[in-house]
Structure formats: C-alpha cells, structure tokens
Amino acid sequence: MIPFAIAQQTVREALRRRVMWIFLVSGVFLIAMGPVFGFLSPKDSQTVLRSLGLAAILLAGLFITIVTCIYLLPVEIERRTIYTVLSKPVQRYQFILGKFMGGFAVVFINIVAMGIVFLAMLWLQEKRLPPEMFIGVVMTFFQMLLLAALTIFFSTFATPVVNFFLSFGIFLVGNMSSVTDSLTSNNNPLVSNAGKVIHYLLPNFGNFNIQNSIIHPTIEIKNPNVFLFQNMIYAIVYSLVLLTLAVLIFDRREV
C-alpha cells in the first residue's frame, strides 16, 4: 500500500512537468508526420512510417524516462518533502520502489499514448495491425523499464546533471552491443577485456532494437515469442538488480 501511495503521488507530480509534455507532443507529431514522409518516398512509404514511428517512440520515450526519473529523488531531498515521508513508518526500500513505480507509470502512459497513435497511423495506411509493430512498441516499453531503473539507481548518489549524462551515455553504449561484442574478440587483451566488461556489465539496450528485422524483413527473428520473452526477463531481472543496488545505497544515504 505504501509504495502505491508514493507512486500515485509521484505520477501526479511528474505529470505536472511541462518538459515531459513537450517530448510527448513531439513524439506524437513525428509519428503523425509518418505518412507525409512516406509520401515523399512512395516506394518505401511503409518502411518510412514503421521506422519513423518506432524511432519517435524510442526517442520521446528516452527523454521522457530520463527527465522524469532523474528528478524523482533529488526534488524530494531539495524541497525537504522527504523528511515528512521518511519520518513516517516508511521503509527506504518502499520509498525507492514507490518512486520507481510512479516514474515508470508515467513512462508507461506516454509509451501507450504514442503506441496508440502509431498503431492508428499504421491501420490508416496499411489497413491492418502488423504484430511485429506491436512487439516493437512492447520492446521499447521494456527498454524504458530498464532505463528507468538505471536512472533511479544513479539518482541515489549522483546529481541530476551527472545522472543525465551517465544514463544517456550508458543508453548509447548499451545500444551499440554489436560494437562492444566485436571488441570482446579483439586481439589486444586490454581492448578485449575492456570490451568484455562493457559488453557484459552494462545493460544491453541493443537487444531490444528489433527495428532492423522489422524494417529489413530479410533479417528474420527465428522465434519471436522466445525473443520477446527473453528480452522481457532480461529487462525485469536487470531492473531488479539495479533497484536492489539503489536501495542498498539509499539505505546508507543521509537526507
């Protein structure tokens, strides 16, 4: 009950942030512009809409997740509202969990909103809802789950500015899993070991990018269900690890 109360309050506060609405409107605008761009390239109009739609959801989702989650803890500490919460019978893990749930609920609402617009545009253009597009949106959702957990983790010890660059940087590196994977087989042991650390330790955001196979049908996902399931489990387990670490750090933090 306590984490839900904190989550509900967090959603209320987060939805007041104008910057989040700017990213949402920008994302929806980009998706809505899909048919226009497709019109400019009639041969690939389907690919353009699909590619632009998923990219818009990913980009808007990325910024919404980061700007929502980096402030969740620092604002409570800066405004001292955390004093009136933690002086009540609220365990610190409940506070972190509530903040995460609230922050992610905001991200969920935004991705659902953009996803609905995207699928509607697809329906209008293709007169059908391709299941792989739905999977694409779901994958973005789980990617953002992982990113939200990462941002909350950093917010237990880093300032919002540092957190922004850390989260954004790790998201970028984590998206280049093919590059970090190739580093692991480098002849130079130093580069190879560093590559292994980066590839296996940092969250592999690249796993969730199924746009390539969707946009380029020649690349086939052998078993979409297993692919989806494995990625979901990966995101959930990795997020739980990050949240556990966040709780351990926040438990020792003075507020």
Added chain:
Amino acid sequence: MAAAISIDGLTKKYIDVWQKMEVTAVNNLHLQVEEGEIFGFLGRNGAGKTTTIKMLLGLIFPTAGDATLLGKPMGDNNVKQDLAYLPEETYFYDSMTGWDLMDYYGRLFRIPEPERSRRVKICLEKVQLQPEAWKRNIRGYSKGMRQRIGIAQALINDPKLLFLDEPTSGLDPIAHSELRDIVASLKDEGKTVFLSSHQLADVELICSRVAIIHRGKLLTTGTIRDLISGERKEVTVTSQALQNGLYEKIHSIVPGAQRQGNELVRFLSDDDDTISAVIDIVRGAKGKVLSIVPQKRTLEDVFVETVRKEEGEL
C-alpha cells in the same frame, strides 16, 4: 514517569574532504525528555538542533552514541507509527490540495478509509484551517496556512511524540498565538512535544523544561522555573571619574557593564557581593549610585547569558 526520549552520548561529525577538517555538529549529547512534557530545545542557528532531531528520526546517522524513543531504538520503523515531525520551512507538494496531502500522509500510516477521512477532517479542524482551503492547491496557501497544514499532517496518526521544528516562526501575531495555543494543547492530550524554537517567549510560556545547545554541546538543561530563578538587579552609577580609569575598574569586575555617556555606567548582576564591590569603588571615587532596580529574569536572559558565557563574552 518514563522517558519519551533518552539520548546517550549522541555525536555527529562531518568530514569536509576538501578542507581536510572535521566539523562536530553534535557533541556527546545526553538528554532525557519525560513523557507528557513539552520540552524546549534551544540554540542559535547551526547549534545542532535540527541535526539532533534528524538523527533521532533516522534521517541521518550518528557518528557515535545512541538514543531511544518511546523505549525503542531511534530509527526503528515501528516506533515511527507513534511519531510526528514538522520540519522547519517545509515545502509540501504544491500541486496537492490540503485534503489530498493529509490523505496521502494518512495512507503512509496505513490508516484505512473511512477512518482516514475522519482523521483528516479532525486534524484540519484542530489547526483551524478554513474549510474552503481544504480543497485548494497548497501552492496558493499563505505561510500561516502552510504551517497549519504542517501541524495537521503531524497529527494525522494521533502521535505520542512530536518533533516540532520552529512551528511558529514567520507568522503574523494572530496565527502565531493560535498555533502556539494548539501546540500547548497537545500536552493536555498526553502527548510529548520536543520543540525546537527561537521564539523564547513561547517556549517560556508552554514548555516545562528546556535544554540549551551551542556548537553541538549541551550547555544547560532544567525546568524553566529553576533556570529563570534568582532575581537580578540593574545598577546605574554615575561619577566624573569614569574617564580616569574608573570604568575600566568596574568593567574588570562586571564584564557586561555598559558605559552610557561620560558619567553613567549601567550593569546587571544577580550577585550582591559583586554589586557591593562596584558600589564601594564608585563611592571611593566620589561617585553616586543612581538606582538599583530588581529585574525578573526571562528565558531570553538565561539563553543569552548562557551562550555568551560559553563564547567567552561574559
């Protein structure tokens, strides 16, 4: 009577990494607060009052020492069910209405409905927040209304022990008086109040005992009656010899003596021997004692004297 708060050697040190120095915010504090009393915790800004409260509530962690609240270790989550805290200059969630804020805090105590709504209403009425403000966003609240909602949130769980940090600062006289009376009424309900305040007149009026802390060190503690007991006398003397070293002689006996013009010296003392010694010197210099007026000590006098003495100014 059992101790509501028992502090045993509580110490908090901060290390300034850049300047390579250690700052002691609270130094080996020992204190007992009895159940059912309003206890005044006094000190200058930065004396360590808020640090002490934050340690007791588990918001920060002590470097050394220990404490119990209502018989349980400080920071214990179970004891928080019976605690309340009003921080100094709190910012509440501005987008919430007063009612929603109270409801939120009620949920943190796991108070079920409809009991929660009933308590919210009782608390808002107790702090005399106008009902038309209950459903308004806190963003539009005045300072007085924010303090009222602050005290109301501290009462939502019907606590046994309240930590109030400057509950009446910055208020207009009417709001000040009303909130002070609300705090005073808590004692009648059997609650223990740990009151940190700079409003010494309020503290003198509603507290039974006080402690004075300075630079993290406990200087004195006791009942108000004991602390302000002993009558002081304000002595005014005059002599033309003041300019010829007489003032310096008086000042060496009473460091707080103040010279007013060329021929007047005024000082306060509760020690008859000191007063006699000064009178003898003045008369020896053919001066006159103009007046000796008995004065009642206030808590403010005690506070100023105690702190200045510690700082070596007296």
